[in-house]
Amino acid sequence: MVSGTTERPRLSVFRSNKHLYAQVIDDTKSCTLASASTMHKALSKELEYSAGPTTEVAQKIGEVIAKSCLEKGITKVVFDRGGFLYHGRIKALADAARENGLEF
Template sequence: MIKDKKERRHMRHLRFIKRLPPGSGKPRILVRKSLKYIYALLIDDAKRKVILTVSSMSKTLAENLQKNSRKDVAAAELVGKTMAEAALKAGYQEVVFDRGGYLYHGKVKALAEAARAAGLKF
C-alpha cells in the first residue's frame, strides 16, 4: 500500500509514462515543482534528450517577476508562455503535456493554459 504523498505522485507519473505512445514523434513537456520554483522541460523521448528547459529560477524570468512571486501562479503562467515561445521557435508545434503526477490544478493548470494560449498544441 502506497502511503507517502511523494510515492503516490510518482506512481501516477509512472502510469502516465506507460500510456505514452512510443512512436508518436512528439516531444513532451514535463512539469516539476518545488516549494519555491516551477520547472518545465521539453523532452524528446526518442532521442532521450532534454531539448530545452524553462524555470521560474532563471534570471531572465526573474526580472519579470517580483522577488516573492517566483512560486505563485503568475510565475507558472510566465514559465508556460516562455516554454511555448521557445518550443515554437525550435520548431515544435505539437507536444504531449506530462504533468509529472501532479494534480491538474493551480500552478500546473496555469502553466498548461499559458502554453496553449501562446500557440502550443497538446
C-alpha cells in the same frame, strides 16, 4: 507513464515549494529540447515573488516555454503533469502554453 517522441516531445512540469520548472523532452533521444523555470536569470529578474511561484508566475513560465518551442519548430507536445494535480499552478502553465501556440 507519458513518453515523448521526436514528432511529439513531452512537456514535463515539476513544481517545488520555491520554484517551477518546465522541460520539453525527446525521450527517444533522451535529450531536452527546451526548458524554462523560475531559476533562469532572465526570468527571475522579471518575476518578483518571495513566497514561491504563484499562478501568475506559472503563466509566464508557460508563455516562455511555448515561445521557446515554437522558435525550434515544435508545435505539438504530450503534457506530463508529473503526478501533480491538474489544478492551480500546473493548470495555469498548461493554459498559458496552449494560448501561446502549443497543442496538447
